[in-house]
Amino acid sequence: MKIPTFEDVSRAFSEHRGGPVPEFVRACPEAEALWRDLEAIQRATRESPVRTLSADELVVREVELLQTVSRLSAGPLSKTWTPSSALAAAGLASIAIAAGITLLVVAQSDPIGEERLGTARVISHTAGARYEHFSTSDPIDDTARIETLRVSKGLLTFKIPDAAPHSRFRIVTDDAEIVLSSGDVEVGVVDGRLMKLRVLGGRAELRREDGGPLMLATGNFWERSPEALAGPPASPEQSRARAAEPASPEQSRTRAAEPSAPERGHASEVDPPPTDTRASRSEGRLPTLRGPRPQRVIAQESSAHAEVAEEARATPATRRTESPTGSPHQTQEPIGARGAPQAANPDELAYADAWSLLQTDHPSRAADRFADVGDGPLAPDALYWRGVALTRARRSSEAEAAFARYLEIYPEADRAYEVTVLVGFLALDRGAREDARIRFQAGLQAPASAVRMAARRGLDALDDAPK
């Protein structure tokens, strides 16, 4: 008799839920033992603690929810729930609970004012466009919010006002995420898949499931090749496989008309920095940036375009590109765009150059180029990445100095805890154990769980490191 495999048992476990153990399992002691293991794990998981809400909490949360809905209904992507309003509502709700009254909070639309500036707005969208908006606390800073728009379909233009220092904004599709703090972007989505992204102002980071991140500045855009619509999102392996196939005439035309990002260097594909985990652990050194992904993957799987100064001044006709869906509106000037995209300023160029250098494994030059970014809105990011680049270039003392300066200038920044922990690792590498310990312990206070975990890892490494 054939001995059942784990997979056979697992399949039977799915199909016979709650029923008797199947005969073929009972006939084989190993299979029966597996079955019992699966039952034990299931029982144990069910018994593990879950969050429950008291009746009072339930009412307070319900009030919060309804207030948020009222606010969202008050206008297109208007403001979100805030701690002060939560407290106010909680207080009122408690009174109401005591009075035994069923309540519904109806929020009046707040007057248009400064608070509205922290919120994204939809400037335009095609008919039938679908998106959902919600807001969550920032994992870095629990006083800040992350607004998320999940877009299912359509061509939409979003504006994120500049004055949103405590908010970050994400646009999410099934296969990609766009992160930005301010600016204007145009997004095209088909069946939940990102087909195009155009940055009309500001900067945006595009993170794709099937590729590394891309930094796009004003005038840059990215689009997926039309062929990509035919199937599910490609895995990196699939992308590499496709890279070996000859390009379709349409793709060739697109690439000929618009040089790809690596040639222009303004839409940079980078791997997010560290971690080369095993090597760094075994060698007791700092995590390192990984090398760049093969650029041919970008060229074949999608087209990343950079329209810099010259293109920015060109007429719409010369900037026309292949539309991913072939619909006419996508080859016109974006709805809501204010004329031609602005030329990148020197800071943006320096920043983009530095990204390219970091991407192409020139961390030392990248660090120097990040230093060319002036005191504009890019300054905090440039200083942070300069520290990272210096770290990777093994210019540790300069890296520590850069990070120290970051903490001095931007002590309240989103990345302050991250930087603190990174400095802890640098201190550990130079043998300053107490300094490292202080940094890691400070990192334990970070609102973001990932930062706290990194700090814990640092403390572990401290214990493991030779004294």
Add this chain to the structure above:
Amino acid sequence: MGCAVTAKLLHVRALDREQDLSDQEILSRCAAGDERALGALYRRHSLTVYRFLSRLVGASSPDLDDLAQAVFLVAWRRSADFRPNAPVSSWLFGIAANAVRDRRRSERRLFRLLTRFKENEPPPAPAPDAVAMHRELVDRAGAAVRMLPIDLQVAYVMCDIEEVPCREAAEILGLRIGTLWRRLHDARKRLRKALLEDAK
């Protein structure tokens, strides 16, 4: 606390004969913009959603309230899309899974940025008696489930813990049934390895 909120409380009744309304009827009213229906939906399903989210992110996660609110906001917006071929609770699980996936995606990058990974922590020494061992297994089970990749986690919690039928779960998650089975199998295999084999 600088945000001045202008809000007023109105004494309103709950939905008429709320307890007699089906989930589908409540969702229809949500689709029509009746906020009282959202309240009804929340009262009826919030504990289930919290339970599901607890399995995915941990019962003490500070994100739990935000995620739960996000689930009902999405449900509110999507209420017109609900198709009655699956229970509302399963539909809410699907929304919750997406919300957690979105959250994970942004956290993953930060995690990669910062951590020096250690391989799996060595399991603590087994406790001396059966009761203590079981308690320890329960503690570790919740943690092990949360360590699974999100797709496996969702499949396991939805099907094995919340007992959503596999075909229904596959439909809600937009998967082929074979894919769901494969994920379930992978999840169980990893959990068994993490919880039982390593402890033996």
